[in-house]
Amino acid sequence: MAEKGEEIATSDGALFVCLQTSEPSTWFGMSILRRLKPSFWDHGDTGKEPFKHLFNFRRIWKLTVALTAGVALSPVISMAIFDYNVTHDAMESEIVLRTSRLVSNSRRTVSFFLTERKAALDFIVHHQTLRTLNDPAALTELLAALQKAFTGFTDVGVIDASGRQRTYVGPFELTGKDYSDQAWFEEVLARGVYISDVFLGYRQLPHLVIAVKHELPDGSFYVLRATVDTKRFNDLLSGLQVDGGGDAFIVNQQGTIQTPTRWHGKVLEKMSLPVPGYSPETRVLQCKGVGGEPLVVGYAYIAETPFILMIVKHHNELMKPWYKTRKELFAFLAASITVVLLVILGVATYLVNKIHDADEKRVATLHHMEYSERMASIGRLAAGVAHEINNPLAIINEKAGLIHDIFTLKKEYAGDQKLIGLVESVQSSVERCGAVTRRLLSFARHMDVDVQPVNFRDLIEEVLGFLGKEAEYRGIKVNVEVWERIPTINSDRGKLQQILLNLVNNAFAAMTDGGHLDVTVYRRSTGAGFRRRTSSGSSSRFFPLRKQRGEPASAFPLRTALSVNSVAIYDLHRHATP
Amino acid sequence: MRVLLVDDEEELVSALAERLSLRGIDVDWASTSYDALTQVESKTFDIAVLDVKMPKMSGLELKRRLQEKCPDMKFIFVTGHGSEDDFRAALSEAGTAYYLVKPLSIETLIDKMNQALKE
Numbered sequence: 001m002a003e004k005g006e007e008i009a010t011s012d013g014a015l016f017v018c019l020q021t022s023e024p025s026t027w028f029g030m031s032i033l034r035r036l037k038p039s040f041w042d043h044g045d046t047g048k049e050p051f052k053h054l055f056n057f058r059r060i061w062k063l064t065v066a067l068t069a070g071v072a073l074s075p076v077i078s079m080a081i082f083d084y085n086v087t088h089d090a091m092e093s094e095i096v097l098r099t100s101r102l103v104s105n106s107r108r109t110v111s112f113f114l115t116e117r118k119a120a121l122d123f124i125v126h127h128q129t130l131r132t133l134n135d136p137a138a139l140t141e142l143l144a145a146l147q148k149a150f151t152g153f154t155d156v157g158v159i160d161a162s163g164r165q166r167t168y169v170g171p172f173e174l175t176g177k178d179y180s181d182q183a184w185f186e187e188v189l190a191r192g193v194y195i196s197d198v199f200l201g202y203r204q205l206p207h208l209v210i211a212v213k214h215e216l217p218d219g220s221f222y223v224l225r226a227t228v229d230t231k232r233f234n235d236l237l238s239g240l241q242v243d244g245g246g247d248a249f250i251v252n253q254q255g256t257i258q259t260p261t262r263w264h265g266k267v268l269e270k271m272s273l274p275v276p277g278y279s280p281e282t283r284v285l286q287c288k289g290v291g292g293e294p295l296v297v298g299y300a301y302i303a304e305t306p307f308i309l310m311i312v313k314h315h316n317e318l319m320k321p322w323y324k325t326r327k328e329l330f331a332f333l334a335a336s337i338t339v340v341l342l343v344i345l346g347v348a349t350y351l352v353n354k355i356h357d358a359d360e361k362r363v364a365t366l367h368h369m370e371y372s373e374r375m376a377s378i379g380r381l382a383a384g385v386a387h388e389i390n391n392p393l394a395i396i397n398e399k400a401g402l403i404h405d406i407f408t409l410k411k412e413y414a415g416d417q418k419l420i421g422l423v424e425s426v427q428s429s430v431e432r433c434g435a436v437t438r439r440l441l442s443f444a445r446h447m448d449v450d451v452q453p454v455n456f457r458d459l460i461e462e463v464l465g466f467l468g469k470e471a472e473y474r475g476i477k478v479n480v481e482v483w484e485r486i487p488t489i490n491s492d493r494g495k496l497q498q499i500l501l502n503l504v505n506n507a508f509a510a511m512t513d514g515g516h517l518d519v520t521v522y523r524r525s526t527g528a529g530f531r532r533r534t535s536s537g538s539s540s541r542f543f544p545l546r547k548q549r550g551e552p553a554s555a556f557p558l559r560t561a562l563s564v565n566s567v568a569i570y571d572l573h574r575h576a577t578p
Numbered sequence: 579m580r581v582l583l584v585d586d587e588e589e590l591v592s593a594l595a596e597r598l599s600l601r602g603i604d605v606d607w608a609s610t611s612y613d614a615l616t617q618v619e620s621k622t623f624d625i626a627v628l629d630v631k632m633p634k635m636s637g638l639e640l641k642r643r644l645q646e647k648c649p650d651m652k653f654i655f656v657t658g659h660g661s662e663d664d665f666r667a668a669l670s671e672a673g674t675a676y677y678l679v680k681p682l683s684i685e686t687l688i689d690k691m692n693q694a695l696k697e
Contacts, residue, residue: 060620387631390658390680391587397681398593405600405684 038349040356057356064348072340080333084326091322095244096284097294099311102240103298104282106248108307109236111302113152114195117228118210120150125214125224133158133224139169152232153208159185159223170227172203179225188213188223195305198230198258198268206230221441234259237309244296246313251275252306264312273297276308286315386437393433400426454491457482463500464519467508471498474513482521579695580622583607584614585629585656590680591604597684604689611635611643618647625691630657652694654687656680 021184040057124142126134131136139156146153155170163180178187186192188211196209211225237248237259249261257265264271274289276283276299284298294315301308404423407413414527460480464471507517581603584695587592588609595607606621607615611632617623626644628637641653658680676694678687 108651111618196637387658391590394658394680394682395587395590398590401684402597403592405597409600430681438679 027147038353040352043356055359057352057359060355061348061352064352065344068344068348069341072344073337076336076340080329084329086323087325087329091319095313095315095318098243099284099296099298099313100282102242102248103284103300103309103311106237106240106281106311107300107302108183110250110307111305111311112232113233114210114302114305117152117226118151118193118212120146120214121226122211122225125222127210130158130216130222133222134167136167136169139167143169146226152228154227154229156224156226159211159225161221166222174202177202182475184209184211185223193304196305197252197256198233200268208233230259240311242311242313244313244315244318246296246311246317248309248311250302250307250309253301253308258307264310271310273310273312276310289314351573364535389433390437393430393437397427397430397434400430411426451490452493453489454493454496456486459493459496460500460519460521463497463504467501467504470508471517474511476511476513476515476517477507478517478519479521483523486521486523488511579691580604581606581625582614582617582623582626582692584609584611584626584632584637586610586632587629594682594684594687597668598688603685604686611637611640614640615643615647618644623648623651625652625654625694627654627656627687627691630655646673652691652697654678654690654694656682 027051037345038061040061043057060202124146128138128142133142139158143153146156155168155172155174157165157168157170157174157177159165161180163178163182163185165174165177167180168175168177184194192213194209194211196211198205198206198208201209207227209225209227211223213223215221233250240248242248247262247264249257249264249271251271252258253275254504255270255273257267257269257271261271264273273287273295276285276297277302279299280301280303282298282300284296287295287297289295294316296313296315298311298313299308308543359517400423404420404427407416407420407423413419457480460482464478464480470476497562504517504519511517581598583591583595583598583605585594586609589641591607591609595605598605606617606623608617611634614626622656627642628640630637632640637655637657641655644651654676656678676690678690
């Protein structure tokens with residue numbers, strides 16, 4: 001059973017009229033969404049073309065939110081994108097720069113290692129005679145000195161112009177070995193110096209060779225050839241700290257791996273990456289690895305050697321700090337956008353609500369004025385009609401009265417009951433017509449305040465008399481309870497009539513057929529002066545009740561508002577003239 | 579008591595006068611304000627029953643003229659109700675006790691006349 005209640009407090013030491021309606025199976029639940037929905041959301045357009053759009057509050061709200069959000073968020077998002085790109089580019093540049101620096105430093109180290117050993121051999125051929133070099137004992141001493149001073153030398157040999165090794169000092173037996181048909185020998189003859197790839201050779205161990213040609217005064221020449229241990233060569237790169245899970249190694253210009261790598265193959269195998277193009281300077285480029293992972297490759301061709309120094313880093317590893325920063329940036333941006341949107345939504349809803357409320361008041365005022373004008377016109381019309389009817393009615397009344405008097409007061413006509421009955425019937429009809437015109441006149445007079453003693457029980461009975469037929473047709477039971485101690489009050493009978501009529505009408509409108517309406521009049525000493533209360537605390541409570549029944553909502557609540565205002569006026573009047 | 583009835587509706591005022599006569603009241607009637615003023619020149623009346631809204635001279639104006647001639651005369655206003663202003667003016671002139679709306683009840687009219695005369 002759903003229940004609704006309304007109360008009206010009329011004055012200081014207030015008198016309350018409480019209407020309690022109860023209906024079978026009507027319960028109106030409110031979802032959270034409906035609670036959050038602003039009051040203007042379902043507001044129907046009150047304006048007329050071409051100004052109708054001015055009163056579409058939902059559209060105004062959407063435009064406000066869209067424009068404000070656009071203006072507020074555009075700079076934030078633009079700055080975020082700009083900052084993202086700048087930071088990202090700075091990170092990429094830093095990676096390239098660091099890689100490039102590492103490659104350059106490493107190239108200098110490797111280059112110095114090889115140049116140093118080549119210079120040592122150059123120094124020997126220029127400082128020692130061929131005779132000394134061909135002396136195995138002297139050459140052994142020289143090898144020992146080289147190993148002590150420079151490390152990495154494993155053997156050394158002297159090869160004559162025919163390509164045969166005349167003298168050899170080292171762990172293998174290579175004296176008399178003929179190199180005349182080997183490519184390196186031809187190259188050293190042509191260029192004067194030769195640094196080989198890492199290769200296995202006769203000894204089946206990875207090594208590299210450095211050879212220098214020395215021309216003698218008699219026009220002949222010889223070649224001093226030394227073998228360098230690759231361990232020392234490898235140590236140069238294995239000690240490097242390469243960030244981003246990177247790898248530093250050397251390949252020859254055919255892509256054969258010369259020093260051990262972590263990820264790109266074994267020594268003397270082909271590396272998994274393509275051979276980078278020649279550049280006299282250090283270069284850094286980005287490419288995909290075998291598994292498709294992005295790589296940062298820094299490389300440098302080592303001058304006068306077949307070697308390419310490669311430093312390969314994993315791009316994702318290098319970008320990890322940036323990914324963390326990016327995550328924080330996105331989180332901050334999302335939080336900022338959320339806060340801005342919430343503020344915009346809140347402010348837009350508040351402002352549009354205020355506009356909506358102001359418009360509601362404006363519409364109510366306009367309706368009130370329209371209603372007042374209409375009522376004034378009706379009042380004037382009613383007064384005019386009543387006046388025009390009353391005079392002929394009065395004539396009929398007096399003529400019929402005269403006939404009645406003649407038949408009752410004069411003996412010669414007395415006794416004709418049929419005629420007396422007919423005359424009384426005419427008088428009765430005139431009285432009924434008179435009641436109608438008096439009501440019209442009363443209605444016209446009630447446009448203004450008319451204070452007179454009012455008995456509440458009579459007033460309610462009178463009002464219910466108007467609606468008795470409707471209650472009867474709809475099967476609504478009405479119960480009236482007026483407290484015994486309710487005194488006769490001085491008030492505007494017509495206004496109170498309107499108020500009660502509207503309240504009961506409202507209750508009927510909200511009820512389904514077969515409901516029950518309790519009307520209770522009681523007195524409460526509040527000392528609060530005029531006050532109007534409803535169960536929802538809102539004067540707009542009347543609107544939905546009518547709307548649900550598919551009736552226009554305009555006239556009814558305004559009539560109620562007018563009535564309440566009238567009581568307020570009276571209340572002021574009462575306080576002004578105690 | 580002697581009563582003067584004044585109303586521009588001759589049919590009404592004559593019938594009302596006859597009804598009062600049947601009840602033993604001494605009644606004269608006039609259908610214009612000027613006729614009423616003429617009558618008071620030759621006769622004395624205790625009470626005048628005046629229609630508020632009459633052509634040429636309203637009941638309120640007539641009351642003022644009659645009061646000048648007969649200061650002791652009592653007045654009862656009768657109206658078919660013209661306007662709110664008339665209603666208020668009549669109230670201020672005569673008081674709520676002596677203001678009747680058409681159509682009249684003869685008994686009410688006699689009661690009001692008796693009350694007015696007792697004051």
